[in-house]
Amino acid sequence: MLTVRLYMLQRITALLMAPLVLGHLAVMIYAIQSGISAAEILGRTQGSIAWFLFYGGFVVAVSVHAAIGLRVVVHETFGLRNTLLDLFTWAVAAGLFLLGGRAVMAVTLS
Amino acid sequence: MTMLPTRSIERHDTDILILGTGGAGMFAALHAQQSAAPGTKITIAVKGLIGKCGCTRMVQGGYNVALGGGDTVERHFMDTIIGGKWLPDQDMAWKLCEQAVVRIRELENEVGCFFDRNADGSLHQKAFAGQTADRTVHKGDLTGIEIINRLMEQVLSKPVEKLQEHRAVGLIPTKDGSSIAGVLFIDMRTGRFRFVRAKAVMMGTGGGPTMYKYHTPSGDKTMDGLAMALRVGLPLRDMEMVQFHPTGLLAGDHTKMTGTVLEEGLRGAGGRLLNGAEQRFMFDYDDLGERATRDVVSRGIYAEMRKNNKSANGGVYISMGHLGPENVRRKFKGMVKRCADSGFDLAAGLVEVVPTAHYFMGGVVVDPDTRTAMEGLYVAGEDAGGAHGSNRLGGNGVANSTVYGGVAGDVMGVDIANMRSLRDPDEGVLATEIDRAQHPLSRPAGNVQQLRNSLQDIMWDDVGVMRTATGMKRAISGVADIKSALLETGVAAENLAFNLTWHDWLNMASLCDVSDVIAKAGLARENSRGAHYREDFPDSGSMESSYFTVARMQDGKVDVAREAVQFTIVRPGETVLPDGEPETLVEAAQ
Amino acid sequence: MLSDSADMEVSVWRGAGVAGQFENFKVPAQENQTILDVVAWIQQNCDPTLSYRYACRVGMCGSCAMMVNGVPRWTCRTHVKVALQGNRISIGPLRNLPVIKDLATDMDPFFDKWISAEGVHHPTRSRDDAIEQIDPEDHARRQANEGIECINCSVCYAACDTVAGSADYLGPAALQRAWTLFNDARDAGRVSILEAVSGKGGCHNCHSQGSCSQYCPNDLNPMAAIAGLKRETALSFFKRRT
Amino acid sequence: MIRPHRTHALWYAFILHRISGVGLALFLPVHFYTLSLALTAPGRLDEFFRWTDTAAVKFAEFGLVFLLALHMFGGLRLMALEWLPWSDRQKTLAAGAAAISFLISGLFLLRAI
Ligand SMILES: Cc1cc2nc3c(=O)[nH]c(=O)nc-3n(C[C@H](O)[C@H](O)[C@H](O)COP(=O)(O)OP(=O)(O)OC[C@H]3O[C@@H](n4cnc5c(N)ncnc54)[C@H](O)[C@@H]3O)c2cc1C
């Protein structure tokens, strides 16, 4: 149940996420050595527009990407189709976006 | 099992009904679509799946057509007549050669086939044995797949009604017997009868000499069409003419792979035939050795087998190794793989081969417009006799089925234009045909396959590569015995859906009927021409007074008559080629 | 090596539609024997009502494919030796197609999709025109040649889990045909082909599982063809928007 | 049991990509939730991080990073397959993608200990 539009969206968001994920992994590997703490994370990220864009971009991309991804899985495994499938897709996208958005706010805004 | 009243069978109407989806059937459907008035209903019915049965799909070598470069329709025509030993119906042979030119353009440009090209982008053509020009258009050595797949797509995408796995069991005439009213089928998937009325019917069920122990055609071809034509009293010509291909794979009795073709090109490329003692023998029979024509090589192999110089499974060997295994593997990739699948190493080892019944030149008498003696019935392709005479040139088979299938489509569309209504069938004949098909269902079940094996042995031994009067008479009574045994052999009737054993029985019935005609026509021809070789009459007879055989069934009895060949275009000893034309344009020719 | 007298244990799927079960038969082993020969032997000697389909018996018609030990194969060209597990073989109808009876499936959905993928030549010339000169070494022509020997046996279709999960998915063979036509210089249907393979059941559903290419008996590579379609549709996706 | 027709490298690559994708999609909401605790209850976030110091949880985290790396490199492989000129070395690429993911997540784990 993928049309060329959904396909392109999924691929473009994937391409977008790749550098973001690499960046995130690098930071984590670096950060984890000193042991993670809330303060340490927040100290780095809060108030930084760059980090806001970094994580914000990721949240937007991943909401779209994972929603389309799960759509496919749900269609192929459970046979969900048409309106129900669209509803599911939107719900996943919205859920991830809201949760993710809140998290980004939490870590980057002060 | 109680007999089925004819009124309880399913009935169905159409305008144009086509039997078979080989080159003939598919082209008939496409051309009928183009020629018939809008709104004409066209139905195509087939024993298997559309495009996935029949022999057109199995064509390897290619398609004969004169496309210039020195080659002409006249030259193609002369090769066809000489190859057919002056027996072909000349008007049919001419139309075949002439229309092939149009048909090949249609196949490339409209149907979408892609044939092999030369480096400069033009069509690549090669020469089969017996041709005086590089004439054969091909797609590697899988030409038939390309032709039929493309035709299949065309037909599937058109508003043509499709009756798949519908086996025709009887042509049903009108009460006065002069015209066709429709065709009786078994819907194989359900086992139910269906009678389809049509204004015009084209039969293209492709003959198929599968009553021989070794044979090449696909499993669905069992002479049903010719047996049906025989039953409605239509004349059949050249019925003794069975073409054997010299190199069929011999892999033992337990596999259907046995009998399938190892391509001609192997011998052309220098492949050697070896007898049981692994000695070359073809030069004992012909100066050209392995490169002689199909009939000559088949007889050479058969003679060697009869001298008991046989390979392990009773044939001879083909050996390619001396050409370099790597070279062979590259050049004949498909063949090498195919042999490997059945456990043989074609590239380096020895592969057992045996002559194998390949093509049936005989068929229903038709005119060059595919019309038969029965109004409304048209026959094209391997079911129709006449175009090839006593021998078919490699590459003329598929040209014939595509050309004449198309002709039938054109003619039918026009012929039915003024027909107001469908014809009513002779309900008596319909009932008889239903009874005939149901006959085994009321007998105790037996082993049909055993009977088929016996029939195949008889035909191979006595009406095969070399024939004698004694042998053929023996065969006629042998076939009759098998037919009687068949009539006593039943098929369990509890589940008729997709019941292959029932269809095996019906196949056998057709094969017995036509085998009988082949042997009788063989007896009637007291000379040796092309594919027909009489050890008791090895001479070819005078070309000037050439005759062809015509077999007919009347009141259950088959009579064979001789009719003089009409040299309507060219007489023996003459040619239609301009003066001074070289005998052959093929450089490789010796 | 098999000895001629040993019996093989063969379980064969019996049933019509969705209902059915495996039934066991003992079949004598022979030196030269294909899976199709085994099936035919059972029909001719044990159970005359066993249904299956074949025609050419040499790997040209693509009507004999079945699941052999859970893997789709052309049975007329599969030697028993290749498939035998111990002394057993299981033979079932081709996956992903409706079963008519026993081993015979209804292939119509496969061909319907072939046509829906615009798998039919779109002419640029007629029988009155000369045959087009085509450079056989041209890049596009070589791409077209890659997939041209498909015998529409549906083995790839049966191997693909995406087909199993997504009823609309056109499947590897149909898409490969579309790609072949797309690369055919003589075909006028490039736009409609891309359109046809971009819909709900189009090429974008393929997950590159590769089972199609893994099992294609003719060593064709539908996966590569589908990738080609994805690339071209992606390109035209941007083009259309700019 | 894995059905017979699935037993080849590219199908394994597919199923790993799918499992990792779904795994990530299930994990991500949890991840987002814990991070948003920073907003509402920073204390509990630290509590959470302390919890993550235990070996078992370290291992689980390694799994997650592995999944992420696996999915990403697998995804990049797919896009290369789809958009770059065809390569007959798909199996090698699939194996390579898995290997790189393993390396990265291994590095992550080593560093974490
Ligand atoms: C292995 C092989 C290789 C060949 N190579 C060449 C070659 O290189 N060049 C060449 O020119 N010729 C070749 N030929 C010959 C060529 O294939 C035939 O001459 C030609 O294809 C016949 O076409 P057709 O349409 O008459 O019959 P076919 O293509 O055989 O079609 C017959 C159709 O009728 C159907 N049918 C049969 N009985 C019934 C029934 N009772 N009810 C309904 N439908 C029925 C069949 O299922 C099939 O669909 C070869 C033949 C074989 C066997």
Ligand code: HEM
């Ligand atoms: C980091 C970069 C990422 C890349 C390059 C990437 C790439 C891809 C690609 C190409 C697909 C399509 C696979 C197919 O069609 O078979 C896909 C599917 C999927 N992705 Fe991602 N992805 C990334 C991150 C993520 C993340 C973070 C998540 C989870 C939140 C995720 C969840 C999914 C899911 C659930 C699927 C569907 C799986 C399937 O169809 O089998 N992806 N991904």
Ligand code: SF4
């Ligand atoms: S691509 Fe291969 S497996 Fe698929 S239908 Fe064609 S020949 Fe069969």
Ligand code: F3S
């Ligand atoms: S198996 Fe199916 S998922 Fe794609 S690569 Fe082949 S079509």
Ligand code: FES
């Ligand atoms: S019977 Fe034709 S491919 Fe097997």
